[in-house]
Amino acid sequence: MPHHHPDGPDRPTRRRFLQSAALTASAAEQPAAPVPAQAPPSVPARPVRLHINGKEYALSLEPRVTLLDALREVVGLTGAKKGCDHGQCGVCTVLSDGRRINACLTLAVMQEGRHITTIEGLADGETLHPMQAAFVARDALQCGFCTPGQICSAVGMLAEAGAGAASTVQPPPAALPQSLSDAEIRERMSGNICRCGAYQNIVAAVRDATGAMRRS
Structure with a gap:
């Protein structure tokens, strides 16, 4: 009767198991064929x-x-x-x-x-809106990319505050106050990001414009 060696070709070894597992993993890591991009249907x-x-x-x-x-x-x-x-x-x-x-x-x-x-x-011909003028006076910008959105948002924010919209900082005012606190301005303008970090001057500009718009 023939004798089979325990490490003969018919017996799986640790080395063969690891080789097989590596080949299987390598095959699984192959990227799938890219699916051609389809143009969205025309409307x-x-x-x-x-x-x-x-x-x-x-x-x-x-x-x-x-x-x-x-x-x-x-x-x-x-x-x-x-x-x-x-x-x-x-x-x-x-x-x-x-x-x-x-x-x-x-x-x-x-x-x-x-x-x-x-x-x-926003401007009236050559006359800047008070918010635009305040941003210029306070140098409330650096690269200027966010400035149009900051100014439009500030104008809308003051209208909201004047109409009695509440915030998390203070109860809704009866009317637009002479000035909003810095914390109030920051909270109400929190949806506008300045990646240059000109927030201190932006807050100062909005504070100045609040008084100017109130007087006008």
């Missing part, structure tokens, strides 16, 4: 009338075009910047019927019948 454009900075614009837009892209790419108003494009940085803030909104999070077709104000529409 027909539709007529859209937008009221921006006191002017009527008759546009032809796909329903999925954001207000930000319509402003920048179609109308040519590039003051509102595209930052995160997810509503987290506030760079694209504009005013819709006086209320601040993130232009990257709303569709252009949703703004029909509303009055949109961008940074380009």
